[in-house]
Amino acid sequence: MIYLDANATTPLLPEVLDAMLPWLREGFHNPNASYRGAKEARRAIEEARAQVAGLIGADPDEIVFTGGGTESTNAALKWLARLVGRKSGRVVTSAVEHSAVLKPVETFADVGYAVEKAGVDAGGRLKIDEFEAACGRAKEGGGFASLMWANNETGVIQPVDEACAIAKENGLAFHTDAIQAVGKIPVNVRELPVDFLSLSAHKFHGPKGVGALYIRSGCRFEPLLRGGGQEKDRRSGTENTAGIVGLGKAAELAVARIAAKETPRALRDAFEAKVVDSLSGVSVNGDLIHRLPHTSHLSFAGCEAAGLLILLDEMGVACSAGSACMTGKQQPSHVQKAMGFTDAKAKSSLRFGFSCMNTMEEALEAAGAVTKAVEKLRKVQGGGTGPVVVYSP
Incomplete structure (x- = not known):
């Protein structure tokens, strides 16, 4: 079989599988416990955090591990919706977002938020004038914006830099669904000051069921999932050590490919x-x-x-x-x-x-x-x- 559906998911690289296997076997310990095996698992998780941070130019403390891209996106959007409030809150996005953005946004509209979806041209690129006008309307009552970095169907890369600048000029927080872009093209949050960014391991040869949410240092955030307080109380639930290690290894390999322009x-x-x-x-x-x-x-x-x-x-x-x-x-x-x-x-x-x-x-x-x-x-x-x-x- 010639597999040409890498937008849906990518095969696990052999190096990623090799990195994961020890944590599926002898390294099964809960990383939040106090004995030796648990501490080793914790070290592996923190190494992976640094690897993922390196892929997008972030600080390790800005990376929160999640169960995948959809969870990351929902966590960011639902927090931002709570932050701005529904009485006057506006949500600005595009007409071509993934359902992980559009479905939550629909629920916001159902309970009173004003939602605006900027259109795209025949090539699938954002109509920046529509986006700018929508951000201007959101400025007065408060709101936030979310724009995908690259489209999952067409592969079209959006003008995220322009959109982010416009959102910031209007005092809006900015989230980007970078799930199709991270690991495939250069993505650097130091060069493009987004507040929140979603990524998923299985889009660049890591395992399914694990992703990350980037939260810029200094941004307020309340978790979607509450419980044991893992991930510095930003995402509760016992960490998937093997999956996180796999994500870290996939990120390390992606950094090398991007640097070599492969x-x-x-x-x-x-x-x-x-x-x-x-x-x-x-x-x-x-x-x-x-x-x-x-x-x-x-x-x-x-x-x-x-x-x-x-x-x-x-x-x-x-x-x-x-x-x-x-x-x-x-x-x-x-x-x-x-x-x-x-x-x-x-x-x-x-x-x-x-x-x-x-x-x-x-x-x-x-x-x-x-x-x-x-x-x-x-x-x-x-x-x-x-x-x-x-x-x-």
Whole structure:
């Protein structure tokens, strides 16, 4: 199987598994106890905290370990909502956020918060003027802003630096869902003064079920989970030592890859070039300048994505029709709607996500499989084709 769904999750690197195994076997102790094994587990956790901090340019004390990206995001947003209050509180975000942001925000709207979702252009990039206007309206009564660093469906990188500056100018706290960006492109919280940042291990070759929330030093914060007071009373619950160690190791390896500028960009570009050269009616979706180096989002005129997924699975290629969280839902995603996709285009779209574990041979083989699948489905469905369409800002 050629695995091209790295936006959904990534394979565990062998070095990460090796780092985790001792803590699943002999290092099983509760890190909050006082005996030797527990103290060793505590040291391993603190080493991992330093490794994760190093990945995003933070101080170790600013890192809070969680059960994953969704928990990190919910913890930040629900605290900010409590902080500003619902009587006059405003929430500013975008129309293309992950459901881990949009679902909590919907609950805020249900109880009286004013929620504004700035739109995006045809390339999926934030309409900064809409975001700025919304922040201006939030300034008077108080509020906060949340904007994803990079989109999980299209890979489009948002102007987080501009958005953060605008939020700060208007006195708003700023959270970013950086789950798709961390470990893949440079992310530095010293260069971009966000207040809260969410990340997840399994998006950059760490284990599932573990993530982190960055909380800038000096920012007020009340925990989502209360109990035994772990993580300096910022996230209660006995720590997942093995998972945290795995996250730390994955972070250390990601730092090295980013420093060496090792990305799957060449694989992604070769894959796209072969598909576009081999087929008519292909649309390369999203801003081609501001996008993650591993993501390709394509539409195929005259084909339905559901059929293509079945054929590609039979041919040994794993990809997706969008967010893994939306699998099984027939309607176009909110991301595609916000970008102005027609229903037909949305239903013909596939996402391909490469990782450092893919090879050029796999990329070219996958492109050949996509070509065969599209040609076969077009014959069966009798769908028409059109010219190649590439979005360019």
